[in-house]
Amino acid sequence: MKIESLGWKAANDKDFEEFRKQGFIPARIIRETRHIYEADAGSGAVQAQVSGRFIFESESRADYPTIGDWVACRDGGGILIIEELLPRKSRFSRKEAGVLTEEQIIAANIDYLCIVCGLDGGRNFSLRGIERYLSMAREGGASPVIVLNKCDIAEDRAKAVSEARNIAGNAQVFAVSALTGEGVDELLNKFDPFSTIAFSGPSGVGKSALVNSLLGSGYMRTGTQREDDLRGRHTTTHKELVVLRNGVMLIDTPGLRELQLWGGQESLDSSFSEIAQAALNCRFSDCSHQGEPGCAVVKLVESGAITEARYKNYLDMKSELAYLESRLSEKGHLDRKKKEKDLSRLVKLYARDHKK
Ligand SMILES: Nc1nc2c(ncn2[C@@H]2O[C@H](COP(=O)(O)OP(=O)(O)OP(=O)(O)O)[C@@H](O)[C@H]2O)c(=O)[nH]1
Ligand SMILES: [Mg+2]
Ligand SMILES: [Zn+2]
Structure with missing residues (x-):
């Protein structure tokens, strides 16, 4: 796969010239589990780690690469050594959970943020929650899209869609089902090839199930929900970027307990x-x-x-x-x-x- 398939544009080449002179190559972070990375420089996933100098010069967590980031790397003999983080076009962030006053970047360089909800009668559909996600998506420069999943078991789908539309502003609302595949192609067709989208939302709403439905296979592990309150079990613990059949890049992220505001x-x-x-x-x-x-x-x-x-x-x-x-x-x-x-x-x- 060429690096252009990961969203690298001709305009990026010009900005990268300085780095290229130093012998660096561009790569995109396609998998992240805490600070363990995999990056793709155009020839597939390779393990990647930040250099000592990178750590020395970084002041906060937001300075570190995250999923979707472009980085300047050097070949470290089978692994990629990340020397520089390239400027982010957009980001989806929250305040770090807990007492720390720090920004946590959930995904970088995304064109669209899909706010995934679940119409299964639990607390996976909350208008107040959606308002938070809308606000944070726009703050970081991503266009929000509201995805109401599990429409196959929705009690009143039309009502949910209309309530979501009322607060969506210019964001589109899609009712889909990862289980039956309903609405999934319409959602995918919204996005241009070479655009990057990310799924975010609470645990158990079916983000990974949707990824599977879009990839047409059992690619991501999906979990169950607790029977008493229909909360998810935080099945996904890493972030991953996959390229879909129409060339759209999709990032799946772990479910969030809360989205504290940042900005x-x-x-x-x-x-x-x-x-x-x-x-x-x-x-x-x-x-x-x-x-x-x-x-x-x-x-x-x-x-x-x-x-x-x-x-x-x-x-x-x-x-x-x-x-x-x-x-x-x-x-x-x-x-x-x-x-x-x-x-x-x-x-x-x-x-x-x-x-x-
Ligand atoms: N009925 C129905 N169930 C679904 C649908 N999508 C997902 N589920 C179920 O919901 C549960 C949670 O799905 P996941 O894909 O693991 O949820 P997630 O949002 O990725 O959760 P985390 O990784 O924990 O953040 C699983 O039992 C899925 O089978 C759907 O469209 N309809
Ligand atoms: Mg998941
Ligand atoms: Zn007033």
């Missing part, structure tokens, strides 16, 4: 555009839309144009992002202090060594 407050405006629009008419320019007089947003809620639940989700997401912002500026302050301290230590050492 600026503006990321909300694109997914809650009717709220952002109304906010322009609030009496106070810094209106928090929580009871101030002359609030145009609350008026929309009272008129029924926005549901109470959507409004509440908007406020929750807004305050989550504000909290993130404050943690980040605190962290930036601490990082700066640490750097200053390191620097002054170096200066002292230098002065001591150069005395006399």
